Amino acid sequence: MPGFKGLFVPGPTNMPFQIRQALDVALEDHRAPDYPQFILPLLADVKKVFQSKNGHVIIFPGSGTGGWESAVANTMSPGDRVLAAVFGQFSHLWVDLCQRFGLDVDAVQTDWGKGVPLDQYRARLAADKQHAIKAVLVTHNETATGVTSDVAGVRRILDDLKHPAMLFVDGVSSIASIDFRFDEWGVDVAVAGSQKGFMMPTGLAIVCVSEKAIKAGETAKLPRCFYDYKDMLRSNAQGYFPYTPAATLLRGLRASVDLLFSEGLPNVFARHRRLAGAVRAAVDAWGLRNCAQGPEWYSDTVTAVMVPEGFNANDVVTTAYHRYNLSLGGGLSKVAGKVFRIGHLGWLNEIMVLQALGGVELAMHDVGIKFEPGVGVGAAVRHLSKASEAMRIAAE
Ligand SMILES: Cc1ncc(COP(=O)(O)O)c(C=O)c1O
Numbered sequence: 001m002p003g004f005k006g007l008f009v010p011g012p013t014n015m016p017f018q019i020r021q022a023l024d025v026a027l028e029d030h031r032a033p034d035y036p037q038f039i040l041p042l043l044a045d046v047k048k049v050f051q052s053k054n055g056h057v058i059i060f061p062g063s064g065t066g067g068w069e070s071a072v073a074n075t076m077s078p079g080d081r082v083l084a085a086v087f088g089q090f091s092h093l094w095v096d097l098c099q100r101f102g103l104d105v106d107a108v109q110t111d112w113g114k115g116v117p118l119d120q121y122r123a124r125l126a127a128d129k130q131h132a133i134k135a136v137l138v139t140h141n142e143t144a145t146g147v148t149s150d151v152a153g154v155r156r157i158l159d160d161l162k163h164p165a166m167l168f169v170d171g172v173s174s175i176a177s178i179d180f181r182f183d184e185w186g187v188d189v190a191v192a193g194s195q196k197g198f199m200m201p202t203g204l205a206i207v208c209v210s211e212k213a214i215k216a217g218e219t220a221k222l223p224r225c226f227y228d229y230k231d232m233l234r235s236n237a238q239g240y241f242p243y244t245p246a247a248t249l250l251r252g253l254r255a256s257v258d259l260l261f262s263e264g265l266p267n268v269f270a271r272h273r274r275l276a277g278a279v280r281a282a283v284d285a286w287g288l289r290n291c292a293q294g295p296e297w298y299s300d301t302v303t304a305v306m307v308p309e310g311f312n313a314n315d316v317v318t319t320a321y322h323r324y325n326l327s328l329g330g331g332l333s334k335v336a337g338k339v340f341r342i343g344h345l346g347w348l349n350e351i352m353v354l355q356a357l358g359g360v361e362l363a364m365h366d367v368g369i370k371f372e373p374g375v376g377v378g379a380a381v382r383h384l385s386k387a388s389e390a391m392r393i394a395a396e
Pocket of ligand 1: 063066139142143173193
């Protein structure tokens with residue numbers, strides 16, 4: 001099929017030309033004498049994306065799952081207790097990983113469509129007088145349901161209760177797209193991957209870790225090797241790696257960070273908010289429901305759209321793909337068949353979002369979902385046009 005393939009899954013995301021070009025380099029010597037001149041500023045700049053001065057950024061070959069594993073393996077001992085909430089496939093998988101590592105997970109089962117239940121976190125932490133809970137897990141943006149949780153709220157609870165548990169955040173589908181503040185929120189390990197907000201190919205697990213998390217590693221007994229923070233930090237301090245880094249991807253990451261900074265992080269976040277608002281306006285206009293149960297949970301990077309009773313959301317996804325060259329996300333696990341997901345993160349603008357919404361309308365129309373063709377796109381146009389006017393006035 002001629003024309004661009006529409007990539008609107010919530011990661012991998014569209015890759016900017018600048019990053020593609022940065023990746024088109026000859027392979028290089030990662031032990032070259034001048035390699036630190038490339039690596040040290042890169043690590044310092046990636047840290048800024050986490051909005052951290054005090055943390056340490058570590059970049060592993062891997063993906064988000066590897067980042068989860070690193071958080072656990074570097075800080076925990078078998079049988080350690082962690083508090084988590086499950087409200088979608090990714091928060092579920094992180095808990096599953098913790099259990100496979102032999103942790104004792106208190107997993108609060110929550111509606112798929114809501115996020116971290118602050119009241120239940122508070123109650124469990126308040127009841128934990130012995131401070132048995134060693135870490136509290138937060139999936140900042142649950143990509144399966146399009147739900148964003150309140151990380152700062154969890155920090156406040158820990159502080160109010162003077163509970164010393166570490167705070168681990170999965171920011172795989174939020175960091176570099178949605179405001180994320182490592183230092184301000186007192187996060188101990190934050191996990192990101194290269195293929196979402198960083199607009200890169202998959203292949204890097206990018207984490208930011210606090211001094212407290214590093215210190216926890218001194219007594220933590222879980223085995224670790226590939227994902228060892230200490231090995232990495234020791235070599236990184238000299239501008240090198242303990243094993244062969246994904247050097248080409250690091251060139252891409254340099255271009256990614258440059259792009260994020262040239263736009264400005266606050267503008268990146270505002271753009272995601274604006275585009276997400278357009279998608280939500282379209283969903284409303286179609287008369288459909290957002291899987292996220294209320295504005296306090298709305299995600300600015302992905303929207304999971306519930307199809308009406310009697311329809312299978314996978315039909316929308318396969319029709320969009322086969323007839324219109326448009327990739328949408330399907331529903332995962334509990335919401336399989338019930339939702340399709342529109343990813344709206346990364347290298348994206350108004351026109352691209354309208355393209356996706358137009359494609360969704362085509363596919364929904366073809367499978368027989370009842371709505372007035374054009375109403376979703378029209379609502380998105382009105383939303384974007386209003387936002388653009390507000391930006392023009394603000395710039396005057
Ligand atoms: C929120 C979240 N966490 C973790 C993961 C797992 O990351 P990866 O697939 O890069 O291993 C994903 C993947 O989409 C995700 O969306």
